[in-house]
Amino acid sequence: MEKIRIGIAGYGNLGRGVELAIRQNEDMKLACVFTRRAPETVKLMTEGVPVYHMDDAKNMQDQIDVMILCGGSATDLPEQTPELAQYFNVIDSFDTHARIPEHFANVDKVCKENGKLAIISLGWDPGLFSLNRLYAESILPSGKTYTFWGKGVSQGHSDAIRRVDGVKKGIQYTVPVDAAMDAVRAGSQPELSTREKHQRECFVVAEDGADQEKIAETIKSMKNYFDEYDTTVHFISEEEFEAVHNKMPHGGFVMRSGKTGAGEQTHQMIEYSLKLESNPEFTASVLVAYARALNRLKAEGVTGCKTAFDIAPSYLSRLSGEELRAALL
């Protein structure tokens, strides 16, 4: 069997996650990695796989079946996905929810002009959480959907902490509020404010002689990041920070509380949750599974831009329809 040849565009945490996830899928191989850095400065974990400059990607079309884009959503993907979709079938994890329709339209246009297929906005949210919202709302049309995130590291909020004067190192955990989740599970379909759903917990290493009280106050009152939440700031030593806060765990919950039956009196509860020790490694695993789906759909002649909503689940698996029905149905 011919292995699916995967290209990785962008070699940060997510790109490394994709490299490792490919090893867990025997029907795939890593063809090459593209970077905007000087290629000779990038050291892969996989022997014998070449690293090229991103500008050379377009010359490698015959080497790659699926290109997985591993850049960031703020500035990389809005440019890179349409750019590379001229030459490749592409997968990305574009996660700026409000801009997905615009990104979709851009990528769809390029794909259709060039006979390529893209699947965008994959990962867990958007991605698996979105799928669960869709299934649950379609099955229980009368109800309310809740998404809780955490406990996990928010990069955006951690970055915000680190910009505060006197902060040497900082990390922020988003923590879902148990009482809110329990109220949802009980079926009361509560209206929950931002503050009621999540708390923010910060661990900070202060610079020598910095005013800790002032740092804490600055963080807690930061507009758009912390002011609408109950925020806790813990000052810890650099040793503790390096030992305990060196991972990128995340996760969360999608819940649908619905009512069925005569007079809609019957409570039906659907809950999906993820508890991830590594957010980028898990996101990478999702991208790689959908690379398999893309490769199959492309072989069937499908082009344009798709999302997880458009992909029948069986396309993600290595097993045949017959095997799936016998083993997993």
Place this chain on the structure above:
Amino acid sequence: MEKIRIGIAGYGNLGRGVELAIRQNEDMKLACVFTRRAPETVKLMTEGVPVYHMDDAKNMQDQIDVMILCGGSATDLPEQTPELAQYFNVIDSFDTHARIPEHFANVDKVCKENGKLAIISLGWDPGLFSLNRLYAESILPSGKTYTFWGKGVSQGHSDAIRRVDGVKKGIQYTVPVDAAMDAVRAGSQPELSTREKHQRECFVVAEDGADQEKIAETIKSMKNYFDEYDTTVHFISEEEFEAVHNKMPHGGFVMRSGKTGAGEQTHQMIEYSLKLESNPEFTASVLVAYARALNRLKAEGVTGCKTAFDIAPSYLSRLSGEELRAALL
């Protein structure tokens, strides 16, 4: 907009659930109900909808877009689904896991000969639980999947209790063992025996003068039903039985404990759970959502037999692709 015209074949708990679920979906209407009883003895909850004998179904082809079969898996569906697939696009909830491949082949053959489309084995297990096993195993290929059922009523085990001498009324709840689920969540990927995963809890109303000790012993030692489990038997009054045990709750958990990353040292946990106050009403809600999917796929010219694995999630929703991407992705 033309509403999707649904027929119901078989009017028990599941059929009534489908009737009620249709009311929650404005793009559908109940066209008619078919029964093997005398039609005039069947009273629907919906005004103005006719009831016909099952034998007359084949004359009603132009009245129905999707026929939802609501019979049992033991004897009804293996005959009825292929029979009705000659004349209708059909949906069923066939749930005898071991016989799904055979049922699929039978239905597929009839569908292809008659240009019809079927989606079989829908509900929550098989159905939503199967989907979660498939997504989770595709995304985390290195790991272990666990399915726990309950707390909920098992009809088969309740029937078995009621066949015991001296039992007037009886109901059995399948209860997942918390310690086993916690071990899975902790990432140890334990091997769990049947006894370690589930307990069986029975509530019995004994006939006057019956030997309760003997009844309990007979239940606990019943082969294939109870002998491999820790079983508790509670004797209660008929009043309590009628007041407390008159519902059909069920639910369960699908868990995937997977490992990713360098040396597969990173634990990633996916968990899906249902807590259902009414098993038949929820199953009915799944069938109705897939009836929408079937109707769309049929309009695209698709024929043959499918399962939930083959259906892209977007087909289940009333929303357009554009609306879904903006609202749920």
